[in-house]
Amino acid sequence: DPERDAFLFGTFPEGFIWSSATSSYQIEGGYDADGKGYNIWDTFANTPGNIANNDTGNIACDSYNKWEEDVRIIKELDLEYYRFSLSWSRILPDGTADNVNQAGIDYYNNLIDGLLADGITPMVTLYHWDLPQDLQDDYGGWLNETIIYDFGEYARVCYENFGDRVKLWLTLNEPWIIAQLGYGCGGFAPGVCADGTGSYVAAHNLIKSHAKAWHIYDDDFRATQAGRVGITLNSDWMEPYNRSLETDLNAAERAQQFHLGWFGHPIFVDGDYPEVMREMIDYSSEVQGYNESRLPTFTALEKEYILGSSDFFGLNHYTTGYASKPDEWVISDNPSYYNDYAVDFWKDPEWPSSGSDWLKSVPWGIRRLLEWIKDEYGDPEIYVTENGFSTKDIDDLNDPDRIDYYQSYIDEVLKAIEMDGVNVKAYTAWSLMDNFEWAAGYTERFGMHHVDFDDDDRPRTQKDSSLFYATVKANNGFPKPTEEPITEEPAV
Numbered sequence: 001d002p003e004r005d006a007f008l009f010g011t012f013p014e015g016f017i018w019s020s021a022t023s024s025y026q027i028e029g030g031y032d033a034d035g036k037g038y039n040i041w042d043t044f045a046n047t048p049g050n051i052a053n054n055d056t057g058n059i060a061c062d063s064y065n066k067w068e069e070d071v072r073i074i075k076e077l078d079l080e081y082y083r084f085s086l087s088w089s090r091i092l093p094d095g096t097a098d099n100v101n102q103a104g105i106d107y108y109n110n111l112i113d114g115l116l117a118d119g120i121t122p123m124v125t126l127y128h129w130d131l132p133q134d135l136q137d138d139y140g141g142w143l144n145e146t147i148i149y150d151f152g153e154y155a156r157v158c159y160e161n162f163g164d165r166v167k168l169w170l171t172l173n174e175p176w177i178i179a180q181l182g183y184g185c186g187g188f189a190p191g192v193c194a195d196g197t198g199s200y201v202a203a204h205n206l207i208k209s210h211a212k213a214w215h216i217y218d219d220d221f222r223a224t225q226a227g228r229v230g231i232t233l234n235s236d237w238m239e240p241y242n243r244s245l246e247t248d249l250n251a252a253e254r255a256q257q258f259h260l261g262w263f264g265h266p267i268f269v270d271g272d273y274p275e276v277m278r279e280m281i282d283y284s285s286e287v288q289g290y291n292e293s294r295l296p297t298f299t300a301l302e303k304e305y306i307l308g309s310s311d312f313f314g315l316n317h318y319t320t321g322y323a324s325k326p327d328e329w330v331i332s333d334n335p336s337y338y339n340d341y342a343v344d345f346w347k348d349p350e351w352p353s354s355g356s357d358w359l360k361s362v363p364w365g366i367r368r369l370l371e372w373i374k375d376e377y378g379d380p381e382i383y384v385t386e387n388g389f390s391t392k393d394i395d396d397l398n399d400p401d402r403i404d405y406y407q408s409y410i411d412e413v414l415k416a417i418e419m420d421g422v423n424v425k426a427y428t429a430w431s432l433m434d435n436f437e438w439a440a441g442y443t444e445r446f447g448m449h450h451v452d453f454d455d456d457d458r459p460r461t462q463k464d465s466s467l468f469y470a471t472v473k474a475n476n477g478f479p480k481p482t483e484e485p486i487t488e489e490p491a492v
């Protein structure tokens with residue numbers, strides 16, 4: 001609707017955080033350097049057939065050796081925040097806190113000190129999908145509740161070593177992706193096919209592991225380190241296809257609860273899964289002959305432990321889809337997450353496309369999603385920890401489509417703040433530079449800097465969008481064009 005769609009422009013609140021992000025497996029390389037243990041993405045990417053062109057992150061952007069370059073290009077844009085993740089198996093090669101790899105500790109200390117020396121504040125993600133392979137081999141990784149202890153102890157090692165200088169932590173990046181794409185046959189590491197069974201167990205253990213890491217900080221580190229620990233959840237905006245149809249409104253709400261609510265509801269509402277998940281999965285499980293629901297349950301104690309275990313709401317958002325109710329809900333013989341929530345979800349082919357099939361540019365979606373989060377989760381402080389755009393033309397330094405995407409999405413965030421009163425504190429552009437885009441390898445590029453993966457030096461080169469983003473940060477938004485054009489008095 002034209003009123004909502006018009007650019008608002010204007011500046012963001014004083015002190016608004018402008019950042020950019022990367023993650024360890026996607027940029028570091030050094031996959032077997034200096035005592036680092038293998039992780040599930042080392043294994044998955046080095047298994048032919050899993051990744052486009054059989055690309056791997058063995059070298060990636062070579063940030064293990066070129067982290068000073070990364071600090072330099074951040075400084076060059078005068079950005080004051082940088083979000084990156086720690087490689088669990090670089091710090092703890094077998095995943096347990098019994099063996100700390102000092103070279104891994106040193107690498108992150110150098111990076112953190114380098115950022116701080118240039119006035120850049122680090123935001124650190126403990127886990128961005130790269131699980132130590134030994135934990136997957138020893139006990140099934142996220143499928144086994146043993147991981148709750150190991151993740152907690154890993155978090156403790158990170159707080160101990162870096163918490164004197166790192167004051168913004170994220171425990172998990174996108175548990176939905178970890179559970180559904182990693183354990184639900186979604187084409188991500190570790191490539192387990194247990195959709196609708198193992199994916200719910202993995203999510204259950206992810207939620208408890210997150211809470212464990214938050215409580216360890218709250219009990220043992222907050223008093224002396226005074227930082228903030230949160231979680232970052234990804235979600236598309238689920239737009240009811242026909243807003244005058246009750247069934248579509250319900251379908252969109254159901255999709256939102258099964259996607260964002262899966263993790264958001266326990267942590268930010270009442271310690272338990274959304275009602276609609278409990279009802280629909282219990283019912284489907286019974287019909288399918290399971291003697292207990294495929295959706296695990298939390299004890300009363302666990303609910304208390306989980307609720308409130310995040311100091312802010314981290315959001316990764318990229319795109320939107322239409323949601324509508326299918327003609328009928330036929331419960332599938334084989335369990336599946338998508339069958340459990342029975343929603344038709346699709347992208348409008350008219351929406352501007354990107355370099356990724358799943359990513360359409362739909363700016364108004366982020367405003368609606370931010371308002372939904374405000375209403376659903378009690379008006380939390382929200383840090384947008386990822387938002388970005390991919391291009392398939394991987395060598396073009398001129399990237400107007402990415403600039404359009406950033407300008408319109410950032411303006412919608414401004415509307416959410418100024419017009420809807422949403423408490424957004426930060427915006428983070430994904431990504432600082434081209435990197436390993438998971439199953440798409442290097443065929444899809446999200447960077448504001450180009451990286452030449454055919455050059456051993458992995459040179460980073462600014463794209464136009466990096467200068468655009470630097471300008472937005474310098475102006476803290478979009479200063480309104482002066483209302484009254486200044487007209488020179490005609491010379492008398």
Ligand SMILES: O=S(=O)(O)CCCN1CCN(CCO[C@@H]2O[C@H](CO)[C@@H](O)[C@H](O)[C@H]2O)CC1
Nearest residue numbers: 023173174177234316318357358386430437446
């Ligand atoms: O639907 S398809 O079957 O064709 C493949 C789906 C692939 N997903 C889409 C959603 N994306 C969520 C955001 O994922 C985030 O965004 C970035 C871009 O993906 C990643 O590079 C970041 O690491 C990740 O945090 C993760 C990858």
